[in-house]
Amino acid sequence: MADLRLKDIAKAYGEVEVLSNINLDIKKGELIVFVGPSGCGKSTLLRMIAGLERITGGDLHIDGMRVNDMPPAQRGIAMVFQSYALYPHMTVRENMAFALKLAGKSKQETEQAVNKAADMLQLGPYLDRLPKALSGGQRQRVAIGRSIVRDPKVYLFDEPLSNLDAALRVATRIEIAQLKESMPDSTMIYVTHDQVEAMTLASRIVVLAGGGISQVGTPLELYQKPHNEFVAQFIGSPAMNLLPGEIVETGETTLVRLSDGGQARAAIPTREADKGMQVNLGVRPEDVIVTEGDEFLYRGKVEITEALGELTVLYFEKKGEAPPFLGKLPGVHAQLRGSPVKLRAEPENLHLFHEGTSLLYR
Amino acid sequence: MSPVLQGAATILIGVFGCIGYFYASNIILDRVLFPARGPKAGRNINRANQVRPWLFLFPAIFALGLYLVYPVVGSFYRSLFDRAGDDFIGLGNYIDLINEPTFRTAVFNNFLWILVVPAGSTFFGLAAAQLTDRLRWGNIAKSLIFMPMAISFVGASLIWKFVYANNADIGLINAAREALFGAEPLDVLQIPFWNNFFLMFILIWIQTGFAMVILSAALRGIPEETIEAAIIDGANPFQVFFRIKVPQIMGTIVVVWTTITILVLKVFDIVYTMTGGNFGTQILPSYMMGYMFRDNGRATAVAFVIMVIVLPVMVWNIVQARREQR
Incomplete structure (x- = not known):
């Protein structure tokens, strides 16, 4: 439950600059969606916030603290991956408890947190199953549960629905929307290339293109008053x-x-x-x-x-x-x-x- | 006939013999046994298709039967006879083995080998695979570690005979002892009990490369996201390795481990060339070699004991390998 400040964030691989001049203030409780064409650096930006990629320029503040050089585990973030990234050799329960176990939390505390998250996501009956015995949608729910258990300041979603089929994608999207509603104070950042997800979930959308931010605004602002031709054609389907x-x-x-x-x-x-x-x-x-x-x-x-x-x-x-x-x-x-x-x-x-x-x- | 001609003839007969066999047997099946005409045409086609796989499998089954199953049965039968092979003595060879101290030493040593060599090779292989993974010169390091695999066991033994040599001017170990402690040279291969480990080390040195290559491929197959998720969950590098990576490649570790175990039970060269089984270093394969051609009844009995020890490991190995493929 925190706010983020991105100030002049930049990312370069050697000589190649993929992101530059990213300035963004994210308030507590917002659900921010990063959209953009493939290769625009939206996932890279998310991974920089997570701490999986080094930030090569600018400052990232979470709750007023500069976290550029802080390891991911200490930033107070949790991430849901496109491929779920569940630990295949652990049961659902162990998957969700792993972070707390590493943090040295008591058994009782861990148990409580896992059960609470499992209740929220209706994962109760599957707690003792291995990930391979679950369907795609259930796996993604476990991945979400794993992040809830940690009670992070910021939730990061990296195209969490892309591996699901169309019907499941809609169902899971609504679940995520409900989840956000039940945790109004939690800050979420969500990366997608699907503009329907962006339009339906976001409190604000960040359109990324050409290594920078094209426009930031509420979904309808972007639709009704696009800042430039790129945003105008990117939001809405078929394109303007x-x-x-x-x-x-x-x-x-x-x-x-x-x-x-x-x-x-x-x-x-x-x-x-x-x-x-x-x-x-x-x-x-x-x-x-x-x-x-x-x-x-x-x-x-x-x-x-x-x-x-x-x-x-x-x-x-x-x-x-x-x-x-x-x-x-x-x-x-x-x-x-x-x-x-x-x-x-x-x-x-x-x-x-x-x-x-x-x-x-x- | 010149060997070249002989070779060419063998190849021709082999290749065309195969083609001829498949062609002729299929024709006989389709035209003579179950012809696809007449009132029972449909049934005949089905039957012919049921038989056909066996036509193709037959040569392999026949060859394996001749060269694998028959020797096993034949060896067991031979092990029930005396040295000359004339008199049936039942389990006499086996009873003699049990009563012989050298055999008991060999069995004990062999179990030591089974415990130490696969464990050592797999451990060093895994460590090498993980440590070279992200290095820029990792591939060079890997090639160096893999190189002993290309050396024959006898060749490797010769190299290590120099390392262990009872002379500070030749032997690396004695040179180190002299330089560090000023100690007199000694023959490490004659130190009771520990000499076994010096011999095992040679096989570990050879097999680490094998374990490393297989485990390195397995480590690369681990989805990167699970590792990133673990990092975000707060795992340190050791926890990532032991709690995320190793469990995910456990199947491969077992296959590597059991494969090396089976190898250990076959390798006689190292002991045979380094100590000849003396100084309490005897193991079953070299013990068997000692009896071969002198007392074939005894030698085949040893071979059978080895097979009985290998069998469960082999079964486990195959089961694991199959599970990996799924």
């Missing part, structure tokens, strides 16, 4: 469409004329001087509306439709080098395949980016 254009009207709202003929009014204030600025208009596939009118932001032929029942994903014909424009309409629209469609969107659902950065954050 970006259309190049030019600002033609400024003021409370902004009118953009798009390069391939359309135009759109975005509810984003701009200054007089912005007129003529080259921008990218961002529109999420789920925000488009089919229109018959003259005002449209995109016009094209539907090449492929993916009918998912509750909604239909439209893939428009590619124009040039850019990835195809995508739309997502509620209901079934299989008949749209092959036909030309015009799309518009509500002004408040549009985003404007200049040189990669949102005009909201100038």
Whole structure:
């Protein structure tokens, strides 16, 4: 139950710098999710907090104490690994008791802590089994139980659901959410590449890209007001469409004329001087509306439709080098395949980016 | 016929004999015994497929029977006869063995070897495997430790004869004794009881490399995360090694241990060349060699005793190795 401060944290392997200038304040009781494309260093950052990787620059404070040079066991952290990392030769009970045994806790105390954690995670019937006799979800629960038993200041999760199948992943995700709710004071850091996990679990999301932090914010902040094109396209699925254009009207709202003929009014204030600025208009596939009118932001032929029942994903014909424009309409629209469609969107659902950065954050 | 031609002929006959056997036997099975036609075609195909594996297994079963099972049975039978092999004397050879002090010494020494050599080799092998794991020059160290494996037992014995030599100018041990204590040279191979350990050390020296290579591979197979989890749980390097790593490779340790145990019961060369079994260093294999060709009845009886001692170790070894594969 502690707060963390990351100040100018950096990691380099010899000459190669993988992370730099990481500044982050994590408050007690928060569940912070690190997301980012593979290779962005999110796991490395977590392992640096855990003490499994050396910090090559900056300071890491847990509860106001600098812990850069402190061994992992003394940092007051517990970690749940993607591969569970249970000790295969120990029973569930021994797995959970191992840390306390090493710490020289009394038998009674250990027993109590193990039983309490087992109750919380409904592991009671399995306490005397070996890990190999458990299913994937049960193993991950044991791994979580092992960290609860230690009563750490900070919980670290390294892609804990990635090895589970889809149904179990959802169930375990909800369990983790409930666990967090039952321990409101505990601080958790959670690494994932799955944005659904990030959106549903996080109190704040940290998007990592290119060796640094791209944006920090609540899930909806990131969705509604992405700081830059990377975050805009990374959060939300399918990714946000970006259309190049030019600002033609400024003021409370902004009118953009798009390069391939359309135009759109975005509810984003701009200054007089912005007129003529080259921008990218961002529109999420789920925000488009089919229109018959003259005002449209995109016009094209539907090449492929993916009918998912509750909604239909439209893939428009590619124009040039850019990835195809995508739309997502509620209901079934299989008949749209092959036909030309015009799309518009509500002004408040549009985003404007200049040189990669949102005009909201100038 | 020149040996080259002989060799070529043997290879040709062997290879084409095999092909011919498999081809002909399958044809006989499919065409003659269970032809896939007529009213019972379906049943015949099933039967032929049940027989087929045995066609392929037969040569191996036959060869193993001829060269392994028959000798065992034959040896046991031979051990019930006297020196010349003419008169049946029942368990006479075995009773004589039990009454002979040298045999009892050999059995006692052999149990010492079984206890010390596998333990020593496995311990040093495990230590070497763990200590060289993260070193940059670990691979060089490993090759050096592994090298004695490439030396024959007789060759190794010769090397160690120099080390143990009763002369401070040649023997390393006596040279060290003289340099440190100014002591007179002595023949370490004649020190009662302890000379056994000097001989065992040679086999440990040879087998440590084997244990190291196998255990090193096993250590690398341990999931890194379990070690990291243990570090986070607060385990120090010794606890990580003894409570996380060793238990996870226990199966491999047992296989290495039993494999070396079986080897110990076969190696006669070291004792044979170093002391000839004198000075109370006799062990069963070299004791057997002493009787071979002089009294085959007695020698086969010793061989049988060795087999009875090896058998349980062997069974355990195979069971463990199978469990490892699963």
